Amino acid sequence: MNRAFHRHLMSRIMTGLVILLSFVAVLALFLILGNLVLKGASSIDWAFFTKGPLPAGQTGGGVANAIAGTGIIVGLAALIGVPIGIGAGLYLAEYGSGRLGWLVRFVADVLTGTPSIVIGIVGWTFIVKPQKHFSALAGSVALAILMIPMLARTTEEMVRLVPHSLREAALALGYPRWRTSLKIVARTALGGIVTGCLVGIARVAGETAPLLFTALGNLNFSLRVNQPMQALPLQIYVYATGPFEEWHRLAWAAALVLMGLVLIISLIARWVTRARYGSVR
Amino acid sequence: MTSLPIEGVPPAPPGTPGRPSGETRWQSLIGMDRSDRAYQRVLTVFALALPALILIILGVLFTGALPALKRFGPSFAWTSTWDPVAEVYGAAPMIFGTLASSLLALLIAVPLALSVAIFLTEFSPRALRQPVAFVIELLAAIPSVVYGTWGIFVLIPFLRAHVVPPLKAVLGWIPFFQGVFYGNSLLAGGIILAIMIVPYIAAVSREVLLAVPTSQREAALAMGATRWEAVRSAVLPYGRTGLIGAVILGLGRALGETMAVTMVIGNRHDIGVSLFQPAYTMAAAIANEFSEATTNLYLSALFEVGLILFVLTVVVNAIARILIWRVARGQAIGSRAL
Numbered sequence: 001m002n003r004a005f006h007r008h009l010m011s012r013i014m015t016g017l018v019i020l021l022s023f024v025a026v027l028a029l030f031l032i033l034g035n036l037v038l039k040g041a042s043s044i045d046w047a048f049f050t051k052g053p054l055p056a057g058q059t060g061g062g063v064a065n066a067i068a069g070t071g072i073i074v075g076l077a078a079l080i081g082v083p084i085g086i087g088a089g090l091y092l093a094e095y096g097s098g099r100l101g102w103l104v105r106f107v108a109d110v111l112t113g114t115p116s117i118v119i120g121i122v123g124w125t126f127i128v129k130p131q132k133h134f135s136a137l138a139g140s141v142a143l144a145i146l147m148i149p150m151l152a153r154t155t156e157e158m159v160r161l162v163p164h165s166l167r168e169a170a171l172a173l174g175y176p177r178w179r180t181s182l183k184i185v186a187r188t189a190l191g192g193i194v195t196g197c198l199v200g201i202a203r204v205a206g207e208t209a210p211l212l213f214t215a216l217g218n219l220n221f222s223l224r225v226n227q228p229m230q231a232l233p234l235q236i237y238v239y240a241t242g243p244f245e246e247w248h249r250l251a252w253a254a255a256l257v258l259m260g261l262v263l264i265i266s267l268i269a270r271w272v273t274r275a276r277y278g279s280v281r
Numbered sequence: 282m283t284s285l286p287i288e289g290v291p292p293a294p295p296g297t298p299g300r301p302s303g304e305t306r307w308q309s310l311i312g313m314d315r316s317d318r319a320y321q322r323v324l325t326v327f328a329l330a331l332p333a334l335i336l337i338i339l340g341v342l343f344t345g346a347l348p349a350l351k352r353f354g355p356s357f358a359w360t361s362t363w364d365p366v367a368e369v370y371g372a373a374p375m376i377f378g379t380l381a382s383s384l385l386a387l388l389i390a391v392p393l394a395l396s397v398a399i400f401l402t403e404f405s406p407r408a409l410r411q412p413v414a415f416v417i418e419l420l421a422a423i424p425s426v427v428y429g430t431w432g433i434f435v436l437i438p439f440l441r442a443h444v445v446p447p448l449k450a451v452l453g454w455i456p457f458f459q460g461v462f463y464g465n466s467l468l469a470g471g472i473i474l475a476i477m478i479v480p481y482i483a484a485v486s487r488e489v490l491l492a493v494p495t496s497q498r499e500a501a502l503a504m505g506a507t508r509w510e511a512v513r514s515a516v517l518p519y520g521r522t523g524l525i526g527a528v529i530l531g532l533g534r535a536l537g538e539t540m541a542v543t544m545v546i547g548n549r550h551d552i553g554v555s556l557f558q559p560a561y562t563m564a565a566a567i568a569n570e571f572s573e574a575t576t577n578l579y580l581s582a583l584f585e586v587g588l589i590l591f592v593l594t595v596v597v598n599a600i601a602r603i604l605i606w607r608v609a610r611g612q613a614i615g616s617r618a619l
Contacts, residue, residue: 007510014512015509018396019404020396022397022400025396025479025483026416026417028420029420031424032431035434037303083327086322088324088326088327091324092328094321095321100325100329104328104331105334107332108331109602114595114598115538115539117539117564118338118537121341121345121571121587148334169284176314177317178319181320205424209425209540210425212568212571212572212574231285236430237429240433241433248434252430252434255426255430259427263422273289278508
């Protein structure tokens with residue numbers, strides 16, 4: 001009797017502990033989001049989005065150049081990374097049962113955990129070093145490299161969800177295999193693939209480390225991809241670690257904008273998947 | 282939504298790869314003509330880009346590090362002078378700081394993350410599962426530089442005011458908690474890292490636990506186990522390999538994390554036992570010094586730091602993946618939370 005009591009008490013205690021610790025972990029998100037909104041929201045106005053940064057010491061200014069820069073750098077990265085990532089993912093789903101498939105899958109999984117700063121070194125070596133000046137393109141290449149393994153794996157997963165009967169029906173009607181793969185299978189999985197791309201883009205949009213010595217940052221408004229360019233994460237880094245109160249204020253506001261950007265993309269991605277695959281779960 | 286394939290795939294007999302058996306059937310249905318072969322070849326080229334990528338990264342780092350490798354040999358890893366003026370470089374403080382901050386992060390993050398995973402799969406009311414899992418995913422989506430900003434302006438002042446004084450009063454006799462609190466410190470770096478890796482470990486552990494068959498739980502409960510006993514004796518042992526994999530995956534993240542750590546760890550080339558002192562990590566050193574490296578040897582030393590970091594994280598990640606794959610074979614576990 002006593003023993004049973006102890007066992008049930010233990011069960012209660014451990015359940016309570018698990019719930020408490022989970023609560024603490026979830027609390028972190030609300031603390032961070034709360035601080036961001038509290039400290040950043042008041043600084044966000046129209047000028048913040050339309051003006052460039054002012055010289056240090058002056059009040060005001062915005063992050064227009066950084067937002068444009070992030071858009072360009074990430075857009076270019078997607079242009080390079082998305083086709084390769086989707087291609088590799090299609091390979092894994094269609095022909096990936098052999099030894100090469102295993103290797104590619106393993107490498108993709110290992111690469112998703114690679115430190116982004118190391119990828120920055122690769123971008124620097126291939127583009128910045130030969131032309132002897134920093135360039136946004138090098139940053140895009142680094143971000144694309146970060147994107148590829150993620151896209152490959154999500155694409156594979158989404159294509160695998162397509163029922164085999166669909167593929168068999170197309171083949172039975174005399175469709176060639178490559179057209180079946182592209183027009184039937186990939187087309188059916190398109191929503192999921194797009195989601196994967198959005199998630200990948202959202203993730204690299206917040207990356208700072210690979211841009212530090214590739215895109216470098218730029219105080220002026222610049223749209224030339226072969227020159228240094230500002231990006232939102234870089235600007236936050238400079239402002240947050242800088243000495244001025246005014247910069248700290250702008251850092252919070254920029255952090256809120258970046259966070260909002262990443263969250264909105266992630267939410268859209270989730271919403272797209274839910275609409276398509278909601279019934280499976 | 283990574284859990285989809287795990288739940289959706291019909292149970293394959295153990296030992297066979299986790300692909301539906303229809304695959305081989307339709308492959309044999311028809312032959313391939315020239316365009317099909319071309320298609321396969323194009324896709325193969327894309328796929329080969331990934332192994333090529335890892336070799337390219339390794340090659341770039343190795344060739345860049347060659348001068349430093351020749352000059353300092355293996356002693357680079359255990360000497361601690363870092364003097365760009367005298368051109369003497371040793372990475373011991375960074376390697377120490379990387380390992381110390383990551384281990385501290387694991388110490389804090391593992392109980393939290395495993396709790397979340399256990400809560401979500403075992404104890405949580407059904408209505409709470411999706412929202413909590415979603416919150417954890419959002420936590421993983423926060424950019425590292427945002428964590429860093431939060432660390433500088435919220436976490437460090439909080440530590441200074443509310444955490445460090447009581448820690449010193451109670452545990453001040455342990456060398457870990459002695460000395461002046463600098464603000465930017467190993468402690469701050471470890472805590473930021475912990476907050477950052479909780480979502481990864483939690484997401485992967487959750488999927489590992491979801492892959493544990495319900496019959497395991499039912500059997501334990503039918504034997505008269507309490508709910509906790511069922512978790513401890515039937516669920517956790519079944520998923521143990523995968524859970525260890527999840528933790529190692531978190532370690533890999535922590536080792537390579539750059540921005541948030543750079544912003545709060547203090548960036549000092551020094552080995553100290555106190556958690557209150559500034560430290561340095563390999564990633565932070567590259568972030569801070571790469572674009573300022575003036576001489577070839579300086580740059581090469583940073584390449585070597587990058588090489589060490591890359592090899593370390595690749596090995597750690599490879600171990601983690603193999604462990605996770607043993608539980609959920611071939612699934613891109615955790616990729617949603619990346």
